Amino acid sequence: MGPVLAGVLQLLALMAALALAHVPLGDYMSRVYSSGRHWRVEKWIYRGIGADPDTEMRWPAYLRGLLAFSVAGVLFLYLLQRLQGVLPLSLGFRSIDPDQAFNTAVSFVTNTNWQSYAGEQSMGHVVQTAGLAVQNFVSAAVGMAVAVALVRGFARSRTGELGNFWADMVRGVTRILLPGAFLAAIVLVACGVIQNFSGIHEVGQFMGGSQQWNGGAVASQEAVKELGTNGGGYFNANSAHPFENPTPFTNLFEIFLLLVIPFSLTRTFGVMVGSVKQGYAILATMVTIWAGFVALMMWTEFAHHGPALQLAGGAYEGKEVRFGVGASSIFAVSTTLTSTGAVDSFHSSFTGLGGGITLLGMMLGEIAPGGVGSGLYGMLVMAVIAVFIAGLMVGRTPEYLGKKIGTREIKLAACYILVTPALVLVLTACAMALPTPAHSMADTGAHGFSEILYAYTSAANNNGSAFAGLNADTQWFNTTLGLAMALGRFLPMVFVLALAGSLAGQRPVPVTAGTLRTEKPLFTGLLVGAILVITGLTYFPALALGPLAEGLAA
Secondary structure (H helix, E strand, O other): OOHHHHHHHHHHHHHHHHHHHHHHHHHHHHHHHHOOOOOOOHHHHHHHOOOOOOOEEEEEHHHHHHHHHHHHHHHHHHHHOOOOOOOOOOOOOOOHHHHHHHHHHHHHHHHOOOOOOHEEEEHOOOHHHHHHHHHHHHHHHHHHHHHHHHHHHOOOOOOOOOHHHHHHHHHHHHHHHHHHHHHHHHHHHHHHOOOOOEEEEEEEEEEEEEEEEHHHHHHHHHHHHHOOOOOOOOOOOOHOOOOOOOOOHHHHHHHHHHHHHHHHHHHHHHHOOOHHHHHHHHHHHHHHHHHHHHHHHHHHHHHOOHHHHHOOOOOOOEEOOHHHHHHHHHHHHHHHHHHOOOOOOOOHHHHHHHHHHHHHHHHHOOOOOOOOHHHHHHHHHHHHHHHHHHHHHHHHOEEOOEOOOHHHHHHHHHHHHHHHHHHHHHHHHHHHHHHHHHEEEOOOOHHHHHHHHHHHHHHHHOOOOOOOOOOOOOOOHHHHHHHHHHHHHHHHHHHHHHHHHHOOOOOOOOOOOOOOOOOOHHHHHHHHHHHHHHHHHHHHHHHOOOOHHHHHHO
């Protein structure tokens, strides 16, 4: 079997598994967020934090709860890292420096999971499990809560109430992420992923010195790392490490985990707004972009530019021979079109155009299918923009799901789509203009520029993957990337929740002969076009200086 055919067959198997999970998981999540009953363990949690889960919140109260919870998470994780040197099971590792502790705390609380450190050489078992793994659950649940609040904004009328943040967040953890991660961890352990609290072991001599390995609760963290589209690796090599991802099956299974909730949330959206066809329209948009990017990535990595790649059968540099070019291409596209950031190959070693595809996937806003929650609410904001564009073309007041898209709604949507590019481009320009950040670049020219651009794109979009050629463990990058992650996560949420509150307060508009049918393929095509055009107009000059220049020069 040739490598191209193997890659295509893996892609088809993945799509079949996602299709089988779509309806049952999507329906289950809609029941989770619509139920009026509380589990006993949930009642204990509410009692412990002093929250009333039955109190409906307007969007400012929902936002205050979200921000308070996130700030508390940053402070706890920061202190945990700073105190690591005196904690048990620290494996002898020292406390984390202030700038790196800040960067890591913000990274995991914002669901970015950017890592400027080598996990197996820096973090002990307590920080990994009680700190990082916990945030993998709750940060993902926060994103899902915001998405559900926006869906309620479309589904409800003549009320500003969007539900209860504490109930939505807790249910996301207890009823979706914990059971899913538990089952996934069992599969991973059965397939060879390690799960222990072992210390550091000497495993023999290597080039005149001893080689050391340490164990850890890897399978449990790997499961939620992918299921919650987090991405932080237990080891520096991330999902290319055999302790995290030992076989081609686990590689495909991990891709399935990072895609299954974002794709299934479109079904949840359709059920909650009372029209599954609307959910299928959003799903079709996501699948079109994702499948197109996978096909383009496979083509660039199998293109055999130059005699070395022709002899190898593809661009194998930086890729695991266990997985090959096809599986690595699927993983790279899936992890950058979601907010996962896990890697099973090194994106810096992809072809110039292949590296550009990973960049473009994040620049789209990670909405195809995006992160858990963030992908759905990002796509719905883009749907509002697409409806507005359609209204301008035909001279009608734009409407979406029975809600008018007026001045307030379009301003909020515009702010949402502008804040992240502003962070990326301004911080990239500052890093390239100042002398100190440039010293962290492993390469010069177009590839070096791509390293900087990739870092800020990954941070501001809460992805977390890296181009693997940039030394980001400096005070400049730890601080500026931390700020990019925080602002790139919470500023868009402000606009999303304000938009949800505005929509929930409207009266429903009756469907007429002139209403744009947003469940039809025509709207799907319009939405795909709007996403690509808006992203292209925003980022094309930066892409032309980096991956496009490198790819065309190859």
